[in-house]
Amino acid sequence: MAVERENLLRVTRIYAEEAALELERGREIIARWPEADIVRIASHWQIPEVHGDETNVARWVRIKTEALVLGLKKSVATRVNGRSADFIAPSLSNGCAMACSYCYVPRRKGYSNPITVFANIEQITRHLARHVAARGPKSEPNQCDPEAWVYDIGENGDCSVDALISENVRDVCDLFRMTPTAKASFATKFVNRDLLEWDPAGRTRIRFSLMPATTARVTDLRTSPMADRIAAINDFVDAGYEVHVNFSPVILTPTWLADWAELFDQLDAALHARAKAQLACEVIFLTHNEGLHEVNLGWHPKGEELLWTPAVQEEKRSQNGAVNVRYRHPLKAQAVAALGDLIALKLPYCRVRYAF
Structure with a gap:
């Protein structure tokens, strides 16, 4: 279920930490919605009328549309990853205006998940610059990238949507644009063509998340249609981005393999030669959570x-102790192998970076 860009965010109330209001980025964000009510809060994690109130389930999408939270990133640290990226950069935000029903981020916030934007962007960029400098050149290729250290900058949100709110994402992409030993990376389900004007010089990797359109219409609420995401790939490659795709999450419906075959045919038909030559993918099968399941109901x-x-799922305990479910x-x-064979058949030029 798609939503028009102008209706994705209609902010009427901004919950703001006092310290965030004092920073230049905080003031810039407030100025974008001059008619919005400002509600001062002690912590962006402790907003009773937004987080942890079970009655908010019925207002899930409305809160995402109308509420924005402005805070400070307290723990500015980079973590080792090694799967999608070499490192996970400090989050620029937390939460999302879109409403994919399988998203893991709302599990930490209770019954609603509006975007929290972090105003201390200068502290974050200084940290990243120091971290990249300390690494030096990458000495050995790995599945993340053969030459550059890759930093995922959008672990807890969607950077394409965040770019509608502030200059945080552009500031970080500009940092990596001038960094020959590293690149930024983020996954997205929203086509924000403003990013085509940024001139990333190959130092930002955008990963468009794709799945069969029939499934996405049920699970990917308020996102860009699948056809729009596929159609954007050539344009972003032409604009200087490295563009990969995430086949994620893979959901085992009765017709799942045929649906993915159709998607791969659409992708192959749409991409030009340069897009195909640089294409790689990540394949991630669905992991769900009982708590989120209850909220979603x-x-x-x-x-x-x-x-x-x-009937086809089993419990899986995650690294943080949460009890999730995955396919048995x-x-x-068998499903991972079948999809891998299908990718090899339909998209032989697409390197599978990892699949699980």
Whole structure:
């Protein structure tokens, strides 16, 4: 279910930490919505009327549309990753205006998940510049990148949407534009053509998340249509971005393999030669969570018909101790192999960076 750009964010209330209001980026964000009510808060994690209130389930999408939170990133640190990227950079934001029903980020926020923008961007960029400088050149290629250290800058949100709110994403991409040993990376489900004017000089990798359109219409609420995401790839390559794709999440519907075959045909037909030559993908099968399942039943039960399928799922305890569910072994192993074979057949030029 798509949403028009102008309706994605109609901010009427900004919850703001006092310290964030004192920073230049905080003042810039406030100025973008001069009619919005400013509600001063002690912490962006502690807003009773937004987070942790079960009655907010029915207002899930409305809160995402109308509320914005402005805070400071307290823990400015970079973590080792090694899968999608070499490192996870400090978040520029937390939360999203879109409403994919399988998203893991709302699990930390309770019953609503508006965007929290961090105003201390100068502290974040200084940290990243020091971290990149300390690494020096990459001495050995790996699956993240053969030459550059890759920093995921959008772990807890969607940078294409965040770029509608502030200059945070552009500031970080500009930093990497001038950094020959590293590059930024983020996944997105929103086509923001403003980014085509940024001239990233090959130092930003955008990963467009793709899945069959019939499934996306049920689970990817308020996102750009799948056809728009595919159509944008050539333009972003031409604008100087490295563009990969995320086949994610892979949801095992009764027609899943045929649906993915159709998607791969659409992708192959749309891409020009330069886009194909640089293409790589990540493949991530669905992981769900019982708590999120219960929340989703309150606002979008139709999506749970696809996501919550206990007959073919088993428990998986994550690194942070949360109990999630994933497809049972060996069903998942068979599905991973089948999709890999299909990619090799339909998109032989597309390197699979990892699949799980």
